[in-house]
Amino acid sequence: MSALPPGSTIGILGGGQLGRMMAMSAAQLGYRCHVYAPEGDNVAADVSARFTSARWHDTEALIAFAHDCDVITYEFENVPVAPLLKLPQELLAPGPRALEVAQDRVKEKRFVEDAGGRPAPYVAVDHDNELAGAVERIGVPGILKTRRDGYDGKGQWAIDSGADAQGIRIPETGCVYEAKLAFECEFSVILVRGRDGEVRFWDSTRNRHDKGILAHCELPAPAIVGEQLEQARGLAAKVAEALGYIGVLTLEFFATKDGPVFNEMAPRVHNSGHWTIEGAVTSQFENHVRAICGLPLGDTRSVSDTMVMDNLIGRQALDLATHLADGRAHVHLYGKSEARAGRKMGHVTWVG
Structure with a gap:
């Protein structure tokens, strides 16, 4: 077009x-x-x-x-x-195939494996009587996740022993049980792909989570992220090409001693890319608009070597004056009506 x-x-x-x-x-x-x-x-x-x-x-x-x-x-x-x-x-834009893959954790992992990626060891669990066998096969510690609809730590159960699996009821849509890996840090690869197939990447931040919710992103990321970035970006580009993707796509990874391990993908702009509003020449949001509208992609380079972004969770967002007391802070509040525990209400970015 x-x-x-x-x-x-x-x-x-x-x-x-x-x-x-x-x-x-x-x-x-x-x-x-x-x-x-x-x-x-x-x-x-x-x-x-x-x-x-x-x-x-x-x-x-x-x-x-x-x-x-x-x-x-x-x-x-x-x-x-x-x-x-x-x-x-x-x-x-992107086409619904990206949603179809990302909405089912088992389908997503298999899709990424077909593209050459490596998720944590996993097994599908569709019925209550399959969970004990899955735990025995994969081992502990592990994490049981719903196949569909889980986000921000919802729909997940930590299993540290066989006893933890007792009494868990598997929903009709099924679950996936996966190994809990030892890793140095988490990071995400955020790319934008234009209608002409051009792909550009933003820098990858170190991501820290609190109770399954992204809490903190920072640049520069540890050295291990830089060492694994080429491989992770290569996989992300293959996934985008296989989907015929248009727009911003995010793949999350664990940086392990054996290389990057795929965690999950998001066929949309992503929380770990909010820092790009002030921290990159062109933000993830603007480049997504450019891509879906058939415009030239913008420069994705960071404007500084150092950057920190913190999510404002629950009532953290209520005291705007306190956040703005630091003149370097870029505050974004989302206008949500109720500051519930665990709810993303805004974020703050510091560049440089």
């Missing part, structure tokens, strides 16, 4: 903070955004030209939404795929 001119409408499926920051970047380039999401705290709607609140499976509402859009993208990887297949496929 030719580049979409300013004034065109970008449809965003999902109404959270990723859609909010994407819409703000789109507006800077002269685009309108139309957000589609079910009822909820849809903060992306606050900064968009139009908002449709309807269920994912409301085919009539979804088709009407698509008629108003020149391109449609996602800020949420758990958008059901089936309703999207009823829309003109040329509107969707």
